[in-house]
Amino acid sequence: MNRINQKLKEDKKLLSIYFTAGYPNIEDTVPVIKNLEKSGVDMIEIGLPFSDPLADGPTIQASSTQALKNGMTSDILFEQLKDIRQSVSIPLIIMGYFNPMLQYGVEAFCKKCSDVGVDGLIIPDLPVDVYNSEYKETFEKYGLINVFLITPQTSDERIHYIDSVSDGFIYMVSSASTTGAKVGFGNEQTEYFERIANMNLNSPQIVGFGISNNDTFLQATEYAKGAIIGSAFIKHLTTNGVNSIDKFVDTIL
C-alpha cells in the first residue's frame, strides 16, 4: 500500500510540513527531510521551486527564488533523493507547478518519483479534469497519488467530483488566499470545516494555509485528519537553518 494511505489509517491527527527543496542552501534538502522525520512529523511536502509560483505568497516565493539561485533543478532534486528511502520512511510528496514537470516529461517525472520513493504529487495548476483525462493512468502506473485542492468557494458538486477522483487525501485550503497571506482562522473557516466534515467524503482531508502554531493546528484538526504548515516553517528555516527543526515542531504538536 502507498505510504500515504498507510499513514492516513493511523489513529492520530497528522502534521505535514512543506519546505522548498534546495533552501536555504542547495544541500539542505536531505537534512531537512531527515530532521523533520526525527522531530515527529508525519508527512513531508517537498517543494520543487518554480520561477512563477502563482498560488504562493511572498515567503514561499522568496524561498523558491533563492532555491533556483542556488541551482536547484528537477534532476538535482531526484539526485539528492536517490538514497532517501534508506533512512526515511514517512510519506514524501513533491509539490510543484506543472510546467517544470511538463518539460521533464510527465511520464519521466513520474518514473523518477517512483524510483526514488516519492509517494505522491501536489500540482496546484494541473486541473482535475486534465489530470483525469490525460495523466491519471501514468500516475497510477507508477503508484503515485495525486492530491487535489478545495477551497471555501468550491461548490459541493465539485467537491464530490474531486473526492471521486482522489485516492489519497484532499488538500483543504483554509481560506481563499495565496500561501502565507492569512494567519489564524475566523468564523468563516469554522463553518467551512464543519460543512466539509458533514459531507462524509471518502477521502480524508488535510487542512493547509494559515496554520503556524499549536492553536491553529488544533483548530484545523478538530474536524480534519491533519494539517499542513508551509510559510511558518520556511520562516523558521530562514532564521535558524536546518538545525533546530525539532524546536519548531515542538511548538506545533
Add this chain to the structure above:
Amino acid sequence: MSYNVNEKGYYGEFGGAYIPEMLYPNVEELRQNYLKIMAEPSFQEEFNALLKDYVGRPSPLYLAKRLSEKYNTKIYLKREDLNHTGAHKINNTIGQILMAKRLGKNRIIAETGAGQHGVATATVCALMGIECIVYMGEIDIARQAPNVARMKMLGAKVVPALSGSRTLKDATNEAIRDWINNPVDTHYIIGSVVGPHPYPDMVAKFQAVVSEEIKSQLLEKEGTENPDYLIACVGGGSNAAGTYYHYLDNEDVNIIAVEAAGKGVDSGESAATSVLGKEGIIHGSKTLLMQTKDGQITEPYSISAGLDYPGVGPMHANLYKTGRAEFIAITDDEAMTSGLELCQLEGIIPAIETSHALAVFEHKKFKPDDIVVVNLSGRGDKDLQNYIDYFKL
C-alpha cells in the same frame, strides 16, 4: 479546420485553463457567462455606443500613399492609434468593464507592462466609477513614468510588483495572486489574448471589431473585403487577434505576425517567442513560452515594453504551429528606423510596438497590386523618451 477556439477552450493543442483551484470559481463563472452576456442586446448596444462615442470608432482605414510608393505596394493603416487613450487596448477594457458590471463585480484589477493597458483600464474604471488597482513591475514603473502618472490621475492605485524580474510577467503574477485573495467581488481585466480560457477568446472577441471594420472599409475602398496580407505586431497578441479575427479561416488572406527580436534572435536578449519558445504553461494557458530546459520561465527583452512578454497567446501559438501565419522577428534597430520613417513619410508617430509591424516592409517584398493592411496599434506619445534617447533628438 478552424483556427478559432473550440468548445473546450483550445486552439489546436494550445490554450485551456491551467489554474489553481483557488481561481476555479472565478474563471468558471466567467466561462459560463461570457458568451451569454456578450450576446445580450443590451450589452451589444452599450458596447457599440461606447466604442462609437467614447473611443471614437470606427477607426479610419487609411491608404498610406507615400509609404506605399516607397515599398511599391498598396499599404493601408488601420488607425487604432486614434482611439481614445492612444491604442487598441481600450476596445478590450470597454468590453471587460461592461462584463464585470453584469457579473456584479465592484473591484477591478489589471496588470500592465508599458502602462497602455493600465491606462485603458484606469480610464474605463473612472468612466464607470469602479475601484481600480493596477499591478506594474517595479522596473516598468521607473521607465514608464508618464503612464504611471496618467493612471494615478484617473484614480487608479498602482501597486509595484516586487517579485521575480519585476516586469510584466511578474505584474501578471501579482494580479493573479490578488484575484486568488479576492475571489468574490473582483474582476481581473487581463490586457491581451493570454491567460486561462475564456480570456484569450473573450479578449479576441472584444478586439474583433478591428477586422470587422477592415472588412467593410476595404469593401468600400477596394470593392473586396479581403486584403492579400494582414500585418500586426504580437506581444501577447491582442491587436493581432483583432486584426485577424474575421479572416482566420479565410485562407485567401495571408497573415503575418511580427515579434520583437530585441537585440537579435540569437543574442540572448530577445522576445521572439515563436522562435525561442517551447510548449509550456504560463499564466494558466498552454502555449509557446520562453523557458529554460528545466521549465523555469525566462525574462524576455525588447526595447518595446508592450512586446516584452515571454509567452504568446494560444491562438498565435496555433497559427505558428500550423503555419497559418508567417512569423517575422524584428530587431530594436529595425523597428526604430521604421518608426521614424513613418513619421517622415506619413506624419504619424507610431508606438514602438507598432514600429515592429512596419519594419516588415524592409524584410519582405510585396507585389505592386497587393493590398496590405497593417494594424497601427498605437501612437508614439508614450514612447517619446525612448525615441529621444535612441535618435539623440
